[in-house]
Amino acid sequence: MKKVLAKLTVGFGAVAMLAACGGNNDNGNDVNNGNNNNGETSSGDGDANVVLYSTMQSDGERGAFEEIVADFESENPGITIEANFPGGSYEDQLRVMMAADDLPDLFDTHGWSQLRYGDYTEDLADMDWVENLDPAMEQIIMDDEGKVYTYPLNQAQDGITYNVAILEEHGIEPPTTWDDFVAALETIRDEGDGTVTPLWIGGGDNWTLAQMVDQMLTPAFITDDNNDYSEELLDGSFDWSNYEWLAEEILALKENDLLNQDVLTAQFAQATEIMANNQAAFMFIVGSIGPDATEMNPDTQVGLLPTPAVHEGDDPSWIGGERFTFSVAENSEVKDEAKQFIEFLAQEENAQKMAEATNLSSALVNVEADTYYAEYYDRYSDLEIEPYFDRVYLPSGMWDVMANTTAELLAGGTPEQAANEMESEYHRLRDQ
Template identity: 60%
Template sequence: MRKFISGLIFVIAFTLFASGCSNKGASSNSDESGVTLSLFLTMSNEGEKKAIETVVSKFEEENPDINIEVNLPGGGYEDMLRVKMAANDMPDLFDTHGWAKLRYGEYVADLKEMDWVQNLDPALDQILKDEEGKVYAYPLNQAKDGISYNANILEEYGIEPPTTLDEFIAALETIKEKSKGDVVPLWIPGGDNWTIAQIFDQMATPLLITEEENSYGDQLKDGSFDWSNYTLFAEKMKEMQEKELLNEDVLTAKFTQAAELMAQDKIAFTFVGGSLGPDATELNPEVKVGTMPVPAIHEGDVQSWIGGERFTLAAWKDSENLEEAKRFIDFVSQPENVKLIAEGTSSPAALTNTEATNYYSEFYSEYEDINVQPYFDRVYLPSGMWDVMATTGQELLADTLTPEQLSEKMGEEYKRLRKQ
């Protein structure tokens, strides 16, 4: 009996050992059905999510040996990626959201040998390529950020899309008066404070860059910028709040409410963009959402689109599944999928061999002569300043910072972060 038990124990032990050996060397990103790729993106609107999920499903059908685990952490994206960078444990595929070279450069694989590179829109060269020709990420689409508006409300109240900040504030006042408070003139979902940073970032370009006599690009780059020049827009934001031109719940309203409120004709203007238009129209076919460039601030200046790449796919250079990651990028770069994503995200395509008509095409055509300026923080601010713009803007609207104090705090953090 003892011999039998001893033999049984040996057989079990050997079986477990053999089983362990058979799995040795298998990727932790693999399972019985094949390889699993982790994909992290900054997409947040429903239309954007549907677009990427559709393409992923198509890819998995054609590549049954590869599964893609899509992660869309929203406002927590940057914090999650910072932790992963510190641990040198990046996703197989991830969105560089404007920081392909400066923040993520040492983690990304060079994509220059891929076929789609020859069709990359030259406007994106300085963002996605370096002087040696390395290509840091694949652009899923391009951004033309400005201000979204309810076209029906503007037509009802006889308002033309404003071209200057003063005209913009006057339009907000007209909406407040004529709607008798039923329509929020400027809606800000400040409960997600990155949306406040978005406003300050977009408006920093006309404030500090595009008008010749108020252009401080060189000083911002060399560290000599006088941050008192930043105060004007903070004063304008506070003025709009004091005139009750913003939503009362500006500090608690959530980004996810935008489409429903726009569909109910409760919003006139908002800096929320992306798939807001089609998302709202899906809820209410009668609503029409327009988009316009950001208004000029200084006399004599013109409007600007704010942009660059919106969403990208970079491949982690140390991924155990780099070949499969590149296979997905190649799939996404095929014209039918480029078109699907561009139209699904209501943004222009980033490859020149694909034409895509999206929800905002008529508005992009109307403003086709307006220049696209790069996102302010990506060119002129050290990494980490986005969070500072978010928190200082939030504190301004909470009455815990004055416009002057906001500028002082921005200056202090700017100097601190430049040294890191």
């Protein structure tokens, strides 16, 4: 993990470079702005209302979490946890609150515990759960001074999901390089009867396009020693003509009938049914796609492989870091109660429950979670977890740029245009 640590140390030491990972749909509860707790305050002597915001969206995730909240409130009748799930509008709401320095008492840093929210969070280093934190997470949520910025309910290890039966039918071994991945897509296209899409992307929700790009930028420009542009990306000197390679590869997927024809209108919500009905071989989607597809069709098995290597001699890698988290707002008036709830969440039974509900590994080494993808994480346990590219190397706002430029590329643009737009927006946003 030394290589990753070195990169993150450089990234966190640089001027904060923040990326956006948002949407614009609102499917959450009614919200209560900030941590004013309706005028209530507490230091443990009376009733306390702890306002909480989370990015959880799926029914399974929220259901498990709400059960834990109910158990906590039952054991602590003087504390109420007011949970809010704003869905796609989460980031926009938190930005407004952050600008007013009025963040919720507990909030999800969704991958930005240090770079975006670091100045607004209470140090959690003195909490009991910290001694069980997975060392792989220390470099992500803890700084060189020892400040712990957030409690991670789980840790993300993103790669590519695949339909096990389809690969077996065509005699395809899970690919480890981009070239092998493309060859696998071509085999499915050539040997199939046209009912199976080699690579399915719900680009109507264009964050799915950004997800693919963000994952592939890491093996393209970071992990290979001979193609490591991390310093140039951090200091602003990166030559964005290098990006044309990735844009060309993405465009070739469409031109060679390796993507779903409706890539620009297909919706993310369709993914589970498409995978369950064996209509797609690969997706750049992890999370609940596996268990949800198997629940819909028990004969469907969804596998997981790390993000393929791009350069010869390089290894594939997991792309990840913190997924769902809770930080305590530095100016919260109910810090003790907020920390008390976090300690409750970190209890082994509750931590296991959340890891299994989200189908991700726990961030605590004392927790064994039986998750859907456990066998694949074990199979590739020797691979490093690289941080999400945009969280370290790109300025705030580039997530939307990746989504939009890729959509424009697939709608008739050129790799050169995509690279030029990425370059101009990268410099514009760095200068803000």
